[in-house]
Amino acid sequence: MNSTYFIELFLGGLTRGSIYALIALGYTMVYGIIQLINFAHGEIYMIGAFTALIVSGALAFTGLDPVLIFLIAAVVAVVWSASYGITMEKIAYKPLRKAPRLSALISAIGMSMFLQNYVLLAQTSDFQPFPELIPDLAFLDPVSNIMNTTQFIILVTTAVVMILFTLLIRYTRIGKAMRATAQDKIMAQLVGINVNRVIMFTFLIGSSTAAIGGVLISSHVGQINFYIGFIAGIKAFVAAVLGGIGSIPGAVLGSFVLGLTESFGTGYISSDYEDVFAFAFLIIILIFRPSGLLGKPTKKKV
Amino acid sequence: MAPILDVKKLRMDFGGLRAVNDVDLYINEGEIVALIGPNGAGKTTFFNCITGVTKPTAGDVMITPPSSGKTERINGLKPNTITERGLARTFQNIRLFQNMTVLENVMIGRHPRMKAGVLGAILRDPRTKAEEKQVIEDSYEILKKLNLEMFVNELAKNLPYGAQRRLEIARAMATEPFLLLLDEPAAGMNPQETRELDDTIVRIRDTEGITILLIEHDMSLVMSLSERIYVVDYGKLIATGVPEDIKSNPEVIKAYLGEEINA
Amino acid sequence: MSDTAKNGLSRYITAKDVKRSAIMAVWFMFLTFPIMVIKVNTVTDTVEWRWFNMLIIGVASFILSHVWKLMIDRREGRMADAVSSSVIVEKKTLRDRMEEKPMIKKVGSLVILVIAVLFPIVTGMYQTSIMITALLYVVLALGLNIIVGLGGLLVLGYIVFYGVGAYTYALLNYHFGLNFWLALPLGGIFAMIIGILIAIPVLRLRGDYLAIVTLAFGEIFRIVMENWNxxxxxxxxxxxxxxxxxxxxxxxIQQSTTLTYYVIVIFVIITIFIVRRLEDSRLGRAWVAMREDEIAGEAMGIDMWKTKLAAFALSTFWAGVAGVIFAGKTTFINPASFTMWESILVLCMVVLGGMGSIPGVISGALIITLLPEYLRAFSELRMLIFGAVLVLVMVFKPEGMIPAIRQKYEFKGITGNKNKGDK
Structure with missing residues (x-):
């Protein structure tokens, strides 16, 4: 047993988990409020990554400081992804509020296909290398064999986003409105909460965190294509369900558990079966805890 | 003869909350008995414990079907098994099969009294066909008894409110119960509809021989209809007796503080 | 509700509409700006600015936002009408006419049958082969419809059972030389056994938890098949x-393609026949009751456990048999044919066509398989169009293209409300 290897896998798992968590937040919030599995959520993450790639590519010729370019690209990616998120909600989900739930799910699947092919046609089907904009941080040199700079940034950013997010949900007016709407839409409406606005805001926040995830992962992995959103979306969804869908702490916990399971599974057993670990783990957890790790048991209301 | 339903020291805890606290209740064949109490007193939970929706924490639920005369403890049996034994219920907030027709709703009620399996469904052998035909006719007869025959092919969700309530009763009757549990059957009805419901319930008891236990808020209905009344508050049984006694019981008046209980 | 709805198409476009559409145009030009206008190639380090695209987006959104508004208004007008009027005066649809005159239905079925029989003779092998694929999906969609459309259980890994059928034939043939005809029932039975084995531990999961677990089983199947050489x-x-x-x-090859075609046609007919009978039976009603309200269903004496298991068993059987035919048709199978994407596609067929409606599900399957095939002319755009079509159909026909109707019964003395608004 090699302890450096263990730590490396552990950090790798945390990194994966962070990205899953950033995407899973959006899944679980949308589910909590409108009970929709937003299949197109992964596409928002992909669009975030692509927007950042495009912006940094376009700014590369200006000779600005790479770190500044990265920050601009990240901000633009967040703004645009959030815009895509709320537009998507207006077009594909809002008209379906009263429709059977599966109809909204199919609409989401259609949206996912549309956005994938939209990026494919407007940009390219090939993998695009993501420019290296972040210089190596000097203080990480001693531990560079187990953790690199992008990993470090992913972990720190995720931690900051999670803290801000928790504060938002706990203490702001809109956060309270979101929690109220998730509990009982009709009651929320009766006490004067503008439910449509809350839903829009949910998409806005969820899309923004997904975009942050997209930007971070592309600078870590170094290349992207139009298809990255689908797989990441499914994984993040698995994470959200693992934690108990609709529960925000659940989504975060589920993401880290999933990330670590995958990392250790591939590191110690076999990399061919990477996804099998994730899925098998999910099945086992759900058989013993049918509402996920932190989900409330579905109480039968009579 | 033993009571057809005999509940002894029934208790139901939800976490730290004791929703039903050692309640005793019995019903003899042919009675109409009411269970009343303020909102949140644990009435529906009591129903849920008897019908198997929730498993009681402690106590006994004993039934003695008049047909067999055999006493059986039914705690913790699944709801469908309890229905098969001869207990049927309606729901406080209507739970019809919205996108099925009125007739089909009642036909679902016949489910536990039918035998057809997968092969029968595919092959449509004479026995299955005969059974199917019989079920359609029986269901239609039940609809007639509750004045619902004009809606026969209508989707349940398109029915007027009062008719939906009646359809719930029709559906429960289709399971051939010896005891019918009605959870606030008059909720949301106007006085005219409530009076009609009063007649309907008495008719079901008199002509079908079905014993009735009802939870109700409408005091006029309870007082005119029931032969005996149980009153619960905070999960505890606080009074029991004939309507006249209940009306003058100080405990009951206290529990209902502010709520009218004039007949 | 709104007066615009009443005037329908004939209303004038007001200044307010123009303003709204202009805002929409600006919004979409903003939204699509990075992806549509700038094209970066980070390999060659080139940046291309495509301002013309922005113009197209602007004009297109301006026009489409009008159409969208118009259609949403019409849809809402329709819904408001349905609620407000007690006697619903419906337009007589083909389906109503079919109900009145069973002859139309009989003649219609006969015509379809004749076309189906003559199809491989009139068209060539290429068309026949496409039609076989389409009909395989018809069977899959009808099978999945039992679980999803009738039973209301969301299953996202249905293609596993198709794969089990295909591998059953391929492997039994490889090792023991088993022939197609024997494999046909065996594939169905194996798929059914796997279906039941998967169902037993997961059936107590509710709604979307069940969906994700079946998706997980689907992926595990594919990955194991990819790696277990x-x-x-x-x-x-x-x-x-x-x-x-x-x-x-x-x-x-020509002859056996034609034979495969007839096998699948016969199999589709058998499937329709059986699903039709199941639907209108004690079990079928129990499925629908389960979809509508599980708790009420249990209170009516339905054993939900058995009912769910029956839905799984019967549904997976069809997928297994279809899998055997698929293996016989393509002569080559690998895990790539059984991805999650395929499961999602079959689910789309069911919901797009109309959950629980046999004609709906069949049309859903045919459209989804044939549309991309005939959209090949727009090869690049076809998946984009396909995605948009899914969204549009759901927004404007959320119950599906041909929604399910319930069986109606006739009684003496009751003319009923069967044909309200008629006569």
Whole structure:
């Protein structure tokens, strides 16, 4: 047993988990409020990554400081992804509020296909290398064999986003409105909460965190294509369900558990079966805890 | 003869909350008995414990079907098994099969009294066909008894409110119960509809021989209809007796503080 | 509700509408700006600015936002009408007419049957082959419809059972030389056994938890098949699976394609026949009751456990048999044919066509398989269009293209409300 290897896998798992968590937040919030599995959520993450790639590519010729370019690209990616998120909600989900739930799910699947092919046609089907904009941080040199700079940034950013997010949900007016709407839409409406606005805001926040995830992962992995959103979306969804869908702490916990399971599974057993670990783990957890790790048991209301 | 339903020291805890606290209740064949109490007193939970929706924490639920005369403890049996034994219920907030027709709703009620399996469904052998035909006719007869025959092919969700309530009763009757549990059957009805419901319930008891236990808020209905009344508050049984006694019981008046209980 | 709805198409476009559409145009030009206008190639380090695209987006959103508003208004007008009027005066649809005159239905079915029989003779092998694929999906969609459309259980890994059928034939043939006809029922039975085995531990899960667990099983199946070379020959798959033949004769590719075609046609007919009968039976009603309200269903004496298990068993059987036919048709299978994407596609067929409605599900399957096929002219755009079509159909027809109707019964003395608004 090699302890450096263990730590490396552990950090790798945390990194994966962070990205899953950033995407899973959006899944679980949308589910909590409108009970929709937003299949197109992964596409928002992909669009975030692509927007950042495009912006940094376009700014590369200006000779600005790479770190500044990265920050601009990240901000633009967040703004645009959030815009895509709320537009998507207006077009594909809002008209379906009263429709059977599966109809909204199919609409989401259609949206996912549309956005994938939209990026494919407007940009390219090939993998695009993501420019290296972040210089190596000097203080990480001693531990560079187990953790690199992008990993470090992913972990720190995720931690900051999670803290801000928790504060938002706990203490702001809109956060309270979101929690109220998730509990009982009709009651929320009766006490004067503008439910449509809350839903829009949910998409806005969820899309923004997904975009942050997209930007971070592309600078870590170094290349992207139009298809990255689908797989990441499914994984993040698995994470959200693992934690108990609709529960925000659940989504975060589920993401880290999933990330670590995958990392250790591939590191110690076999990399061919990477996804099998994730899925098998999910099945086992759900058989013993049918509402996920932190989900409330579905109480039968009579 | 033993009571057809005999509940002894029934208790139901939800976490730290004791929703039903050692309640005793019995019903003899042919009675109409009411269970009343303020909102949140644990009435529906009591129903849920008897019908198997929730498993009681402690106590006994004993039934003695008049047909067999055999006493059986039914705690913790699944709801469908309890229905098969001869207990049927309606729901406080209507739970019809919205996108099925009125007739089909009642036909679902016949489910536990039918035998057809997968092969029968595919092959449509004479026995299955005969059974199917019989079920359609029986269901239609039940609809007639509750004045619902004009809606026969209508989707349940398109029915007027009062008719939906009646359809719930029709559906429960289709399971051939010896005891019918009605959870606030008059909720949301106007006085005219409530009076009609009063007649309907008495008719079901008199002509079908079905014993009735009802939870109700409408005091006029309870007082005119029931032969005996149980009153619960905070999960505890606080009074029991004939309507006249209940009306003058100080405990009951206290529990209902502010709520009218004039007949 | 709104007066615009009442005036329908004939209303004038007001200044307010123009303003709204202009705002929409600006919004979409903003939204699509980075992806549509700038094209960066980070390999060659080139940046291309495509301002013309922005113009197209602007004009297109301006026009489309009008159409969208108009259609949303019409849809809402329709819904408001349905609520406000007690006597719903419906337009007489083909379906109503079919109900009135069973002859139309009989003649219609006969015409379809004749077309189906003549199809491979009139068209060539290429068309026949496409039609076989389409009909395989019809069977899959009808099978999945039992679980999803009737039973209301969301299953996202249905393609596993198709895969089990296909591998059953391929492997039994490879190792024991089993022929197509024997594999046909065996594939169905194996798929059914796997279906029941998967169902037993997961059936107590509710709604979307069930969906994700079935998705997980689907992915595990695919990945295991990709990596367990000893069993499945991995990603390279199994080739030279014999096409179906008759009486041990040697068939040309053309002949056996035609034979496969007739096999699948007969199989579709059997499927429709059986699903139709199941739907209108004690079990079928229990499925629908389960979809509508599980708790009420239990209170009516339905054993939900058995009912769910029956839905799984019967539904997976069809997928298994279809899988055998698929293996016989393509003569080559590998895990790539059984991805999650395929499961999602079959689910789309069911919901797009109309959950629980046999004609709906069949049309859903045919449209989804044939539309991309005939959209090949727009090869690049076809998946984009396909995605948009899914969204549009759901927004404007959320119950599906041909929504399910319930069985109606006639009684003496009751003319009923069967044909309200008529006569």
């Amino acid at each position: 000893g069993l499945s020959f991995g990603p390279s798959g199994i080739a030279n699976i014999p096409r179906p033949t008759l009486f041990g004769l040697d068939f040309s």
